[in-house]
Amino acid sequence: MKLKRYINQLWLRHRNTDENWYTYLFFLVLRVVLVFIPQKGYVHPDEFFQSVEVMTGDHFQLEHVRTWEFNNTMPLRSITLQFVLLRVPWSFLEFFALYTRRYLDIELLQSYTYLVFPRLIMCALSFINDWSMYRICRLFSLNYEIRLLALGSSWVMLIFGTRTFSNTIELALCSLLLALVAECMIKTNTIIYKKEMLEERYDKAKSISERVRMWRLCKSLPAHNYSHTLLVASICVVGVFNRPTFIVYGAPMVFYWLLRGMGTKTITFRDFNFRMLLFCLSALPALVFFIICDSFYYKYLTVGELQMLQLSINNFVSTPWNFIKYNLDAKKTAEHGIHPKYLHLLVNIPLLYNVLGVVTVVSFAYLLTRFLRAEYQGLPRAQSIISLMTSAIFVPLFFLSLINHQEPRFLLPLLFPIVLLHAPKLYHGLCPNYPFKEEHPLMRKIYNMLLCTQASARPLLKTWYMCNIALAIFFGFIHQAGIFPLTQHLETVMQSKAPAEHIHLITSHIYNVPLTFMNMPSTQVLHLHRETGRRFRRHKDFYIYEYGSLSMPQLVAKIKLIQSYCENKYVSKQQKYRLYLALPASLSDNMLAELQTSGASSNMRTQLKRIFYPHISTEALPRLNFRNDFKTTAHSKLSYSYVSAQLSLFVNEFGLALYELQPARKSQTEKLQTVKLSKRKI
Template sequence: MISIRTFKWIYAGLWTSRVCFALLGTGYIHPDEHMQNGEVTSGDLMPYHTIRTWEWSAAVPVRSIVPAFATTGIPVWFAKFFSNTQGMHPMLIFRLERSAFLVVSGLIDYSFMSLVPMPGARRLGLLLLASSHVMNTFQVRPFSNSIEAVLVALSLLFLRKISSVKTLDKSYLLHLLAATFVTGIFTRPTFLIFGAPIAYQVALETFTYARTATRWLRLVVPPLFTAVGACTAFLVADTLYFRGALNDIVVTPFNFLMYNFAPQNLAEHGLHPRWLHLFVNLPMLFGPWVTWLAVRAIVDSATLFDETNDKSFEVYVLRPTIIQMIILSLTVLSVQPHQEPRFLVPLLLPVIVLIANTGRLAHVGKAFWVSCSLFNFVLAVLFGILHQGGVVPSLFHLHSVVTDTSLGMRTNIIYWKTYVPPLHFLGVSEQDVSTGLISFVDLAGASQHDFAASLSAGDYDRTFVVTPVAMRYTLPPAIADCMELNQSIFPHLDLDHISESMDTGVLDGLRLGVYTLSPNCVFV
């Protein structure tokens, strides 16, 4: 068993690692980490040109503005207020967004400590949680899934507190849980899947506490009114945001569900086999060894539940609730053909709580901890630093070059073979874009022909091309020779073009280039 002193040093080191990944790691996991949050809030609060994706369509919005504004909008608003300037450096916005989610991620740690009462198991479980690459990547990025994971953790925490109160009035906890559930549903309607077993258990616990139907209704009806009030607040906020008036109510969770129930919509985002969550995404997120321990814990709980006389909260309430949550969420989410690993992020805390409370971590050897540490370190570096890691720094660099409007130069910026750049990190004004002083083109995975055509389009004083260095080597000499390297950004791992990167070599294959296009070249 690990000593308290050793635990404190290791846990402090893991938190230091989390801080570094949050504030310094520019890896780009998925466009949604920016497009579902910071790109929108910064576009509203700053005079910057940004991209608003289909999810924020005023006609049929599927995202509530409240979770986004509460997480990244408020820090940016405060920074803008105290700096007393219209705009701020994109790097500061980046750090503010990451800092907000870094702080919020601590709620998962706090919830875990309350859900595992045995000191030895708590210390080992907390180290397993804090060392997870999910905590160093997904949870410190502005994903809606990251917010959902925190709300699931808080809901389990409230369940713990509700079950532990035997003689005192527990209504305030029910009010907090009701507000948390509403927030979760408006953040991601999939929260209902994770929260349903918790709601069921709370209903049982409160009925046992009340003893009669009349007292039970007196206990649960007021929190239901709190839920209605919170729901009304979300509806009003979203309606005013998207409509400007309350004559056409916007219900974003309903729009979200309707969109995802349409097969043709899911096909646009990619269709996956329905076994992907269980056999690929779950082990990739939590590690094959943790997944195996979770399966063992579920099997043991199912076979030994009737034989135990332990009526503690951890065994009699929390364990079946978590097992129901895992099975229900995996089943329902696997029905949908579009499956991404981040959809399972809210299961991280429940899975590790389940393993820790069964005492299994006390019996694993050094091989388990070494293999888990290596697995999580590799994936944290992969997703937190390497994967599309040059996109955000390239925007910071271009900001320092392009925003010198005193030059009055008409500038064109082209991104090719990268993830969509979150333009609030470019920090150019909407006015400069609308007047044509600055133009931006995201070619994504366009062909060489379309890329060449875009180079000759328009009349600009200067053109910047941002693309992996490996992709430049694939271009015809007539084009490649006209691209002068302005800035090389390392590291940048392009998993969509592994063969091209390998052909280029390790160094050039892991670099993103910011090129200046020669004005003397003519592209046909």
């Protein structure tokens, strides 16, 4: 019976392993497929305006928005890493696009490519997380199937992992650094154990030949004291220049890299100090490279000054230092929003990691309770992988919680250590055995629902899947998802309009619109005419007015002001213009009612051009509108026609409406009648 039970357990474990592995491969393919669909969801403006908007606009000389973080006076963002990851690949794609345009008559350089190609690069970069997870699991003999499954199925990896956030790069760099530090830790521990064992056998050896053999074996052990020093230091420099918050993420990892082996006979504080010194020296090449590249880009340094060696401290710029100085000013960070200190712990972690986030917080509270009770036997060893991952979670979480402005994406690098520590709980449950002393029906029911490990009931894994699917759909395909189709539509409008026609776009209650997706040549640079070889500057014919979340009366006042400006500027010169308004469809009725109330509808005609589905703005959520006409037809009863009409109206609000606003000009007959009436009065 025992043998049969053992065989069944092995077979079940093998079946579960294969199931987890194939499910992970499915999510791996899904991650790549979601890049090409593409995901039209718009998570945050920094997704474009801290990387793609600037790099694509600079490279292809397109009209783009250059945010305040990239000004030459006090630049806060390093351009070097973005240049390597985006600008260099753009050069190869541009070269390839010349041949597809000439021989295949296919235009690659369009809005779809500007969106998908950078995401494809970030998707390739995201596989660093998978490799690092597999590497650590193999080094420490951990179950990598369930951890890779949790990593691949997380909506953070599916959505954020393929987006052009600096936080996504930070996630990959932290994962890689954790893998290197973990490898150095286990290598050092193994070699120190072998060395101490050989030294003990050397002392106990009775013959000279035995001692010589032990001495040779001890000397043949590989070096470990300064393993991966240059690589670890360079990753830290790249991480800090990518986002200076990498300091709080990398500090515990570097500390464990410096601390490994301490407390043994062979590793002393001298080794600790030498490691620190060598780490600082190894960071210098990458540090100098980034500073010089940023100084050239922001025009602090020129080739002539470098050749003549006419250099001073003012010729160099350190973007991380500018970033830190800016964020140390509480008034400046308050401009981006003030959040409570507990937001990261109680809101952002559960939002990003749902089940595993809650388990992480509860597990840390349990460890803290043991520490306060002086139950040190139940705490992880100081130099263990568990201690490393716990520090990698809660040290940066503590320091980031002290900052006024807190967004969920700031915690993306916590995904890797959270999954490594707690992913098996999704499959095996929080408690392997029945924890209660007495069998009780209610306790047994709670255990079976939440804590059991039976294959037929895995509530944590099911909850994990459902939450990640829901969040991936919302942020990947619904949240602000009408903005990219809007830019594609405007790209067509700009290409088909008359040369002298001007386009004006007003937006409200939506995120900022990336102009590079409209594929318009820049008006700020000189362009080269391919046939004549002459330089020319393109005149500005597109204007955008982004008003955030203005109240409807204020928005209508802005519309009237812009229309009167356009009438005075273009009609008097017999030029044409088009005025568009883009806002969530849930606000269409309010906008039309405000136009009617303010009297602007008599001088302005609104024409609905298109509604881009799906689209949800959290600033203007869809709502059920119980109109009087439906109540009258239904005779205050919930008839089928009434319910279907209400649902239809509700569904139609999940869109981004584009209106064309035209002046209500009088016809020729109306003008003649007005003239006759005026003559009669005279």
